[in-house]
Amino acid sequence: MRSTRRALTAVVSAAALLVASACGSGDDDESRATTVEVFTWWAEGGEKAGLDALVARFAADCAGQTFENGVVAGGAGINAKQVLDARLRQNDPPDTFQVHAGAELLDRIDAGQVADLTAAFDSWGLREALPDGLVEGLTVNGKIYSVPAGVHRANVVWTNDQVLSDAGILLPPKSLAEFVGNLKRLRAAGVESPLALGRDWTQLMLLEAVLLSELGPQRFTGLFTGTTPWTGTVVTKAIKDYGTILEYSNADRDSLDWPQAQRLLIDGKAGYQLMGDWAAAELTANSFAGYDTFVFPGNGTAFQWLADSFTLTTGAANPDGATCWLRTVASAPGQQAFNARKGSIPARTDAPTEGFTDYQIATAADWKSGLPVPSCAHGSACSQPWQNAANAALGAFSTSGDAGVLQSALAAAAKQFIRRQ
Numbered sequence: 001m002r003s004t005r006r007a008l009t010a011v012v013s014a015a016a017l018l019v020a021s022a023c024g025s026g027d028d029d030e031s032r033a034t035t036v037e038v039f040t041w042w043a044e045g046g047e048k049a050g051l052d053a054l055v056a057r058f059a060a061d062c063a064g065q066t067f068e069n070g071v072v073a074g075g076a077g078i079n080a081k082q083v084l085d086a087r088l089r090q091n092d093p094p095d096t097f098q099v100h101a102g103a104e105l106l107d108r109i110d111a112g113q114v115a116d117l118t119a120a121f122d123s124w125g126l127r128e129a130l131p132d133g134l135v136e137g138l139t140v141n142g143k144i145y146s147v148p149a150g151v152h153r154a155n156v157v158w159t160n161d162q163v164l165s166d167a168g169i170l171l172p173p174k175s176l177a178e179f180v181g182n183l184k185r186l187r188a189a190g191v192e193s194p195l196a197l198g199r200d201w202t203q204l205m206l207l208e209a210v211l212l213s214e215l216g217p218q219r220f221t222g223l224f225t226g227t228t229p230w231t232g233t234v235v236t237k238a239i240k241d242y243g244t245i246l247e248y249s250n251a252d253r254d255s256l257d258w259p260q261a262q263r264l265l266i267d268g269k270a271g272y273q274l275m276g277d278w279a280a281a282e283l284t285a286n287s288f289a290g291y292d293t294f295v296f297p298g299n300g301t302a303f304q305w306l307a308d309s310f311t312l313t314t315g316a317a318n319p320d321g322a323t324c325w326l327r328t329v330a331s332a333p334g335q336q337a338f339n340a341r342k343g344s345i346p347a348r349t350d351a352p353t354e355g356f357t358d359y360q361i362a363t364a365a366d367w368k369s370g371l372p373v374p375s376c377a378h379g380s381a382c383s384q385p386w387q388n389a390a391n392a393a394l395g396a397f398s399t400s401g402d403a404g405v406l407q408s409a410l411a412a413a414a415k416q417f418i419r420r421q
């Protein structure tokens with residue numbers, strides 16, 4: 001299948017994109033591939049449920065096209081991104097791949113691996129349908145290279161209410177200090193690992209949440225734009241507090257992906273987990289309803305956002321089919337179907353909210369009223385090499401506990417990669 005595709009590989013021109021925006025218009029061209037390989041890391045549980053909903057819409061919208069599941073499991077694309085790198089290097093691209101809106105795509109744009117989607121984006125009315133800030137986040141040198149499907153919030157804490165109430169904790173903590181106090185209290189009550197945590201990138205999420213509490217939204221964002229130094233004393237204090245929180249997490253954190261860490265919460269072995277709101281769909285997939293959520297203590301109204309988006313690869317074997325996929329992703333019914341299952345909220349402001357949970361409705365309101373801040377762990381704040389360096393630094397700290405080394409490594413990564421934003 002892939003070799004047939006490679007034989008058909010051609011660079012997609014802007015003209016081809018416009019033609020392709022009338023889905024299926026090239027069906028009479030017998031030489032054109034009709035399979036669309038969609039590359040994601042949504043392999044199971046709530047993530048797969050979201051993908052399946054999108055695939056069903058695609059089948060209805062794009063007659064004559066067949067979905068091919070190019071999926072590589074691993075939270076936040078930790079494995080998929082490596083496989084994608086190798087495939088792009090070997091000139092074996094999928095037709096479209098999942099990416100986060102924002103800085104994460106910069107290197108692929110520079111390398112000419114993704115097509116300019118500006119014309120299609122405009123013809124589908126996305127410039128009007130998406131919030132201005134998101135359009136800004138998607139724009140690189142005046143052009144758009146990806147189409148967002150939905151927006152997730154990263155800075156959310158998920159609870160096991162039974163575990164908390166057994167320890168006498170009945171209210172969400174209002175500050176970082178109170179949160180640490182609750183972790184201590186849980187441990188004293190016999191919960192060995194009060195905070196469920198996973199590997200490197202989930203640790204980066206936790207550090208980001210602590211930094212956000214201590215720096216506030218503006219200075220936090222400045223860490224990624226160059227206006228806030230990573231060498232400052234507030235960052236030093238945040239790393240110290242992060243280290244304290246880490247002591248209350250499970251010792252096997254470095255070997256767990258986020259659903260395995262979530263399992264600790266479900267099984268009553270932990271009271272809290274910080275995780276993006278894809279956690280909700282996974283909890284539902286595991287039939288667990290005994291939880292609550294709150295924004296990470298001290299984050300105020302900061303809405304740490306990330307947007308799952310799709311690209312068109314320049315080497316796509318089936319650009320027409322892939323563009324039809326993107327049109328489904330961009331459409332209001334596509335976003336309703338996808339987000340209702342995935343736990344995110346539509347990127348479009350005009351998508352129906354039918355089938356959404358109370359949490360999603362409240363989050364959509366927060367997205368409108370809150371202060372948007374980006375995420376490095378999920379690509380809206382920093383480029384892929386920066387993200388990799390930060391993940392590696394956090395993974396190392398998890399073993400060594402050396403705060404000075406962590407701060408130097410994070411400062412060095414910022415220095416090396418900040419010019420690319």
Ligand code: BGC
Pocket residue numbers: 041047074075076077100152258276278306307308377378
């Ligand atoms: C993605 C989400 C996904 C999560 C865990 C994030 O980076 O944006 O769609 O559910 O990773 O895999």
